[in-house]
């Protein structure tokens with residue numbers, strides 16, 4: 001199991017004063033959360049509630065204007081940025097694969113940047129592509145445009161896993177996939193996480209995905225934590241914001 005947890009301690013983020021002299025908007029306010037090592041936490045909340053901003057603080061892409069984020073007990077700012085980004089995998093909806101590179105090279109990119117030997121890269125690329133359920137012989141020489149959206153997403157995940165990160169940030173990783181492919185990916189990810197053990201922060205708009213994959217579910221509203229619950233408590237919660245969310249996404253089909 002991953003031994004590295006993540007902690008957000010009274011984290012806020014306010015945009016700088018604009019060119020018009022108006023004070024910047026506060027996107028996150030006093031967020032405190034603890035992601036236990038080896039567990040998955042889902043972040044839900046309406047569009048613009050601050051989920052991505054919060055997630056990007058873990059790998060130092062966004063720096064809090066107040067409070068602190070610690071990875072493995074050490075403030076993000078005290079980590080060497082390159083080493084931190086190597087120990088924190090990042091998967092996004094658009095995958096960010098390099099279009100002119102093969103699946104094998106995309107999967108092994110982080111290893112290439114880390115200066116690993118060719119033999120190491122080849123072996124590990126094959127291993128991680130196997131972990132995400134892609135047949136190496138069939139796919140290694142293809143380019144991203146020769147893959148389906150689900151396959152591209154698998155390669156993106158393989159790439160994020162290549163350096164064996166302790167922490168995995170996933171920002172709507174399956175948001176663009178059809179429901180059946182998405183369900184397959186969720187099953188694959190759940191099996192994979194049971195085997196490799198990571199501390200995962202998953203941004204999603206899909207409540208069922210959150211309940212299937214995560215032990216904890218955090219609801220953000222207007223940049224604040226509206227609820228922080230064990231996944232099994234979500235559907236029976238009396239928190240009005242959670243109840244509203246659940247009834248909005250699980251509404252009955254009109255007769």
Ligand SMILES: Nc1ncnc2c1ncn2[C@@H]1O[C@H](COP(=O)(O)OP(=O)(O)OP(=O)(O)O)[C@@H](O)[C@H]1O
Nearest residue numbers: 015027045046047048049050051052053054203205
């Ligand atoms: N650098 C920035 N400058 C100006 N506004 C920003 C900046 N970064 C984020 N925002 C705004 O902050 C708010 C929160 O953005 P964020 O991407 O964190 O939301 P989100 O909950 O992830 O949304 P979504 O679910 O749509 O991805 C949004 O209104 C966004 O437009």
